[in-house]
Amino acid sequence: MTNGDVHALSGAYVLDALTDIERAAFRRHLGGCATCAIEVAELQETAARLADGAWSIPPPVLRDKVFAEVSRTRQDVPTPVKPIRTHRNRRLFTVAAAVVLAAVAAGGTFAVQENRLDDQRTAARAEAARITEVLSAPDATLRSTDLANGGRLTVVVSPARDQAVLTMSADRPAGTGRTYQLWMIDDAGGTISAGALPAGTTSATRLVQGAAAADVFAVTIEPAGGSTAPTSDPVAKVAVA
Template identity: 30%
Template sequence: MWSQDRHHDVGAYALGVLDEVEAFHFEGHLRECPRCAVQVAEFRPAARQLMLYRRATPRSVHPFAGPGPRLLDRLLDEVGNRNRAGRRRWLFAVAASVVFAVGGPAVAILAGPGEQKTAVAATDTKTGVWAEVKAADKLWGSEIDVQVKDASGPRVCQLVVIGKDGSEETVTSWMAPDHTDTPSAMKGGAAMQREDISHFEVRSDGERLVTLKSPWG
């Protein structure tokens, strides 16, 4: 599914349909492409609603069946919240996405009072994987830093955030190095605010390596 023009894969990445290797390579492109970073931020509300619809719809329901009252209520609430926030919120979201993609000291300009990162850490006794997650609320969601010690590499891993409503977002992906205890450090972002997060999971090829319960809910 890999496109010769990486810009064309932004929709597939935002909707979570790229496989692990493709997502890993696209995120390398994302760090160097502000245009794609903006588009990923724009896709996130739609991807989140599709995830909610998939989880709320039984397998027996035809995919083109009419939406029920609960889904309509959720969609109306979401639209109302976005409209109340107005264009100012959207512009800050775009600016945050561009700054995150290109890096640099301008990140501090977008940080407001009370947005310092707080941390949670855990070690899985079965896999031996240790992880620490730091998160800070932003206008567009949560800015997240993660460090992982994984001596069972090399393997492709992801940090996944799970919301209290059951929805999931992949925060970042990386290649765990070959047999080392040195932590790997990554940065990412999620559309959820910290208070909406249930827990984090570090995964590899569908296997859960370590779970970190959110301390902010």
């Protein structure tokens, strides 16, 4: 980190991006620095959310139940004496066929869901790797400030990579029909959205591009869905220039 500032190692420590020597030194530092201890706790909570998604998969027990039903459902085999299938036979055959079709469909659903899960895990790992690269960049600097309504905004900027990692954790939701939104602001007052949080969300970590041109990073409270430009005064501002 820049100028060997041990306080700036929080993010790299959380993502296990330090050398053994750096990790040991930072652990000793944590024992006497309440600010860094809080920072680490906040970043660990946020890092745990990186792989969160909106997907869901059928419970594993469903597959077992389907195949168990297949094994229990029998159809009568016509005998030479009575070659014509009875109404009962037709009913049992229909049930068995339906169960088999359900089993095949369930198997296909599991395959699709597993593929989707693998894709999302791969994307989450790739995003975490990119964040780690910024946090461990030689020119990375860390700045943080409290939110006016409770919480904290932390910014790690790597000018050489033209990227920044923004971590926000609020004490409470933004309000009904409202959401938090992150911004990059240049010295001329121009604003670029760094992303609006989903309604009701109180924490997020964002990797943003074009960070080298930003002088200030800010958080505002906006209508649900976000705004193209800030519509309220920032509840937090971090100057990095």
